[in-house]
Amino acid sequence: MIGKIIKGIGGFYYVKTQISDEVLECKARGVLRHQKIIPTVGDEVMIQSDNPGEWMIESILPRKNIFIRPPVANVDIGLIVFSMKNPKPNLLLLDMLLISSEIQNVEPVICFTKRDLISADEEGTLREIYEKTPYKLFFFSNDDLAAMDEIIREIGGKTAFMAGPSGVGKSTMANYLCADQTMETGALSMKLKRGKHTTRHVELLETKNGGYLLDTPGFSSYKLSEMIKPEELRDYFPDFPRGECRFKSCLHNEEPGCIVKKAVTNGSISSVRYEHYVSLLEEIKKDQFR
Known part of the structure; x- marks a missing residue:
């Protein structure tokens, strides 16, 4: 059966099945440990029973993220x-x-x-x-x-x-x-x-x-310089126009002919968001040279 891991404690994983919504206690197959694959809460998994009442995680379906x-x-x-x-x-x-x-x-x-x-x-x-x-x-x-x-x-x-x-x-x-x-x-x-x-x-x-x-206190933001390069930051501001600046490599900071800066001036992009973009851009650049 296929199910989702909703909890894991001390080597036991609790899997809610797609068919019956039943929650089954499972252990991971040894082959997963040998492959250094650790089942994680949120994983979609394939489970199988060898003996009545005993369930094993056979495989982990492809993850969207982890x-x-x-x-x-x-x-x-x-x-x-x-x-x-x-x-x-x-x-x-x-x-x-x-x-x-x-x-x-x-x-x-x-x-x-x-x-x-x-x-x-x-x-x-x-x-x-x-x-x-x-x-x-x-x-x-x-x-x-x-x-x-x-x-x-x-x-x-x-x-x-x-x-x-x-x-x-x-x-x-x-x-x-x-x-x-x-x-x-x-x-x-x-x-x-x-x-x-x-x-x-x-x-x-x-x-x-x-x-x-x-059920956790909440996520924190990761250090952006460890995840993206300066030229990638603009891609994570979806309110910025794409591909309309004079230069394809425009970082929307000091370059002439920047459409994003014009959009800030005419109010179609928030000046607050743009200030945050520039601040984060400079931070990522500095971290890269440390």
């Missing part, structure tokens, strides 16, 4: 969660998380929380920056269940992680997204907030409509 910290594979969506106030959003970090997600072939979805704490003008400023990008964008408060339900539909049938600073409401979101319709959210909250002496393991929690949310 992360090391935390170890998880086949992530589809990154919920990039920032509050609009308390704490004030660090938009440079937000853009770095967007880039990190795209590098790993993960679709970013921007979630701005604590909408009730800011004015319409403050919200408008954030909208003006990110509505010029192709990213899906949500603004909501903790009690805005309609927005939460939209997010649930967005990740339906997919595997998602959360990324963002502490104190922005990720746990509140996770409780709502993952709680079964008949489950008290407090019970799940206790699951998400384990005691500090409890053994940690990576696990996929089911969302209300057949998706999965990674």
Whole structure:
């Protein structure tokens, strides 16, 4: 049978099968260990039973992506969660998380929380920056269940992680997204907030409509200079025009005839996003010469 690994503890892997949705405890075949292939939460695997009640992982299907910290594979969506106030959003970090997600072939979805704490003008400023990008964008408060339900539909049938600073409401979101319709959210909250002496393991929690949310505190942005070259950074700003500058090698910084700089001047690209691009470009260049 084919299934998905939703949890792994001490050499045992818990696989949810495609056919019956049953969760089976499995061990990895020795041949995988010999090939130094480590099954990872999120993997789609082929399993087989040699003896009644004993299941083995025979093979791992091709992965869409794989992360090391935390170890998880086949992530589809990154919920990039920032509050609009308390704490004030660090938009440079937000853009770095967007880039990190795209590098790993993960679709970013921007979630701005604590909408009730800011004015319409403050919200408008954030909208003006990110509505010029192709990213899906949500603004909501903790009690805005309609927005939460939209997010649930967005990740339906997919595997998602959360990324963002502490104190922005990720746990509140996770409780709502993952709680079964008949489950008290407090019970799940206790699951998400384990005691500090409890053994940690990576696990996929089911969302209300057949998706999965990674049960970890959240992803961090990777050091971009370790992942991309200076000339590749422009590819991860999808709001920038492509191939229209005078020079094909244009880095959209100091070159003449740059269409991107013109787009910033006329307001079709956010000046904030462009400033972040230039800052990250210089950082990647410096790291390459260290």
